[in-house]
Amino acid sequence: MIFFLLGKSICFCWVTMEHMMMMMPDHLMFRPDVTILFKGWKSKNSSEMAASCFGLMVLAIMHEAVKCLRETLKCNEKPEMYEVLQKEQMYLLWSPNIIRKKIFNLLHLTQTLLHMVQITLSYMLMLAVMTYNAWLLIAILIGSAIGYFVFAHKKLQRQLVKSPSFPDAVRV
Secondary structure (H helix, E strand, C coil): CCCEECCCEEEECCHHHHHHHHHHHHCCCCCCCCCCCCCEEECHHHHHHHHHHHHHHHHHHHHHHHHHHHHHHCCCCCCCCHCCCCCCCHHHHHHHHHHHHCCCCCCHHHHHHHHEEEEHHHHHHHHHCCEEHHHHHHHHHHHHHHHHHHHHHHHHHHHHHHCCCCCCCCCC
């Protein structure tokens, strides 16, 4: 039993499990007719589905690119003067000037903007997968793999340089 609060009155509705299952499929479908992210983005035939798959693949590649760009920016961050303070001087970290400098610098603002773009792309891809269309899921997985293959090699290079215990035969 589900109830809704409408103004000052409460509406009780009997909903069966069969009725609830009609709202969302419980399996992946290979159908070309699907509404993807909003009412204006519908595919009705195979060519529109292929174009939609390509678009979502590009979004997945962009998501990986933004993720790797954020990691690269974080690794290229230089330690600032206030991070090298002695224990006795740690109270200086909480001064308003230091906090303002740390929060309102260009690197932090860029990271914030890129975080917002990454989260937006993540939610768009998640909503596309929630259509339960197998073609869209496959396109997103392939796009994510391509994006990781193209953009994450710098992360792997940084890890190889940082780990001295790595065997010499494996080093590049």
